[in-house]
Amino acid sequence: MVEDRSNSGLMEMDETFLLRVYDQVAxxxxxxxxTYGKIAxxxxxxxxxxxxxxxxxxxxxxxxxxxxxxxxxxxxxxxDYAFGGQEAQRALxxxxxxxxxPDGAIDIKKHLWPEEPxxxxxxxxx
Numbered sequence: 001m002v003e004d005r006s007n008s009g010l011m012e013m014d015e016t017f018l019l020r021v022y023d024q025v026a027x028x029x030x031x032x033x034x035t036y037g038k039i040a041x042x043x044x045x046x047x048x049x050x051x052x053x054x055x056x057x058x059x060x061x062x063x064x065x066x067x068x069x070x071x072x073x074x075x076x077x078x079x080d081y082a083f084g085g086q087e088a089q090r091a092l093x094x095x096x097x098x099x100x101x102p103d104g105a106i107d108i109k110k111h112l113w114p115e116e117p118x119x120x121x122x123x124x125x126x
Contacts, residue, residue, distance in 0.1 A: 013051055020044055021055045028069040031097040032113035033106055035073045042114075057082065068092045069113075075106035 020043035028034050034042075036049035036056075045051070056067045056078075068089045071077065083089040090100070099107040 013055060017043070017045060017048075017051065018055050018058070021052055022059070022065060025056070025065055025067060025070060028066055028113050030066075031111065033069050033071045033075070033093070033098060033108070033111050034113050036070060037073060038114075039070060069096075071106055073108075075101070075108040076104070077106075 021039055024034070024039045024042045036052040037047075039052045040046060040048040043052075052070070056070055059065050059067050068078075068083050077086040077089045080086055083092070093106065094100070098111050101107050
């Protein structure tokens with residue numbers, strides 16, 4: 001179970017949390033992006049966006065999980081240490097047809113997934 005760690009503001013992640021997060025990330029279609037916060041919500045852990053970021057950092061290269069499609073709510077790219085750097089992440093997204101605004105942010109209004117409430121959401125008994 002993801003447990004509240006009130007001193008740090010973070011939650012302890014377990015295997016169930018990771019599997020739920022990874023299942024949601026696997027469902028992001030090509031040409032779309034999803035926010036860390038939305039992935040947390042869809043996985044059944046609202047408010048755990050930082051933990052989703054940490055879960056993304058644990059994914060091994062070559063896993064096939066489209067972690068490059070997970071972005072922050074402003075549509076900015078991951079820090080330079082992720083995905084081989086921001087230019088590499090941008091190139092992956094552009095290859096899939098994701099558009100960017102003049103300021104370099106992803107056009108979230110056009111590419112955000114899920115588009116409708118409930119699209120792609122997995123049902124979990126909490």
